[in-house]
Amino acid sequence: MSPKKKEPKTEPKPQNTADVKIGSIKFPISEAFRFSLESIRKRFTRALITAFSVLLGIAFMVAIMTMGIILPLIDQTPPPQYQTWMAIIALLVCGVGIVNSMLMSVTERYKEIGTIKCLGATDTNVLQIFLIEALLLGVLGGVIGACAGWGATTVIYMINQPQYVDRILNTTNFVTYFTYIGEGIGIASLLSVAAAAYPAVYAARLNPAEALRYEV
Amino acid sequence: MGEAVSAVKVVDVHKIYHLKGEEVHALQGINLEIPHGEYLSVMGPSGSGKTTLFNMIGGIDRPTKGDIFIDGVDLSKIPSRAMAWLRCQKIGYIFQTFNLIPVLTARENVALPMTFLGVPKAERQQRAAELLTIVGLGDRLDHRPTELSGGQQQRVAIARALANNPAIILADEPTGNLDLNTGFAIVQLLYRLKAERGTTIICATHDLKMIDISDRVVFLRDGTVENIEKRRGLVLSAEEFEE
Ligand SMILES: Nc1ncnc2c1ncn2[C@@H]1O[C@H](COP(=O)(O)OP(=O)(O)OP(=O)(O)O)[C@@H](O)[C@H]1O
């Protein structure tokens, strides 16, 4: 049997084998950023859940820290040891929540990591994409969570103890409030990125074939 | 001038998988030389190592022993960035399991490999639409993989493999989920790529239409090359083999 008659008769062009050149991937960090944004948009609900667990952790932590300031102002100073313990527990709860949700959000996408590696993503590209995504979610959850934690605490005390509103909202306290909010955002971003980095580095280094086979 | 460098050269490739302390010898010393512009079919019963061999050639897995050369370049000796480029630009891999990204639409899936070569977005989108039209999915651009049939997903995977005009196409049972007519269109498409562009086609298949247009057929069995035949006079023996 002969090949299909209708096929064009052009000879296969032998490719130039004299100078085999290896090109390079062009995927600048700006493109990685766009990729991450798009990725978040594409699984918006999932991203919201991840950001929300960051938010809750940070809100809890900032709320505890804010209470530490407000309680003395309304003459209810708790023992200092108790306060330290509360801060440590707050940080732990917040940390475990963030780390857990970030770990999950990366590991459930090993197959996708395998796929984009098959299509040309370098190890660095994979890392960039996932770390930027974690940073964005961390910052988002951190900003909202820190503000909400501070806001809720102050509002509750202002409602319950209206006679102290002036003291609570005294401008000198705001430096501390802002510091706490800033710390909350910082911790949220840092923990998110660190927690995502661990599985992302692992997955980026896998053979694409292994990453494709990976079952969570 | 030395002799022409082959598009793909497989030298004594072994692959051993470790499964719960047990060794699975998926490939046991494969040797193969595939010149530029050849249409090579790979046949073999299920589990004979076709996909494993393709993964080695496509640079997405490493042999336990032996070497793969693409255009004379030893894959075990190049940095991972160069490897990524080979996977992106040089090789178009049509996966047996498709490996489409579920949250992306057909068009976005096809555009993905172009992203890593810095092709601007508008151009990516347009080319992806063209490729999907070629495989007969011009009216399914914005469907996600879960909203497509198996055969349609397979064609998205085919379009994606063509995105960067690869010099080598690895097609792992590309017509496995297609009906006769659609399958025939894909066979013609692959043949045209070979004839017009000199693309090297390596295709795992049981489909006699594909065997029929190939230059050579490699028969794998239990991870070894059982036989290599030129196309002429092959149809009979292929049928024999199927038994
Ligand atoms: N990840 C793995 N771990 C262990 N064994 C594997 C793995 N992948 C493949 N194998 C084994 O290697 C052998 C070859 O598998 P391969 O997928 O290459 O076959 P195939 O020729 O592509 O089959 P099919 O026609 O069914 O796709 C099989 O015996 C299989 O069980």
Ligand SMILES: [Mg+2]
């Ligand atoms: Mg297979």
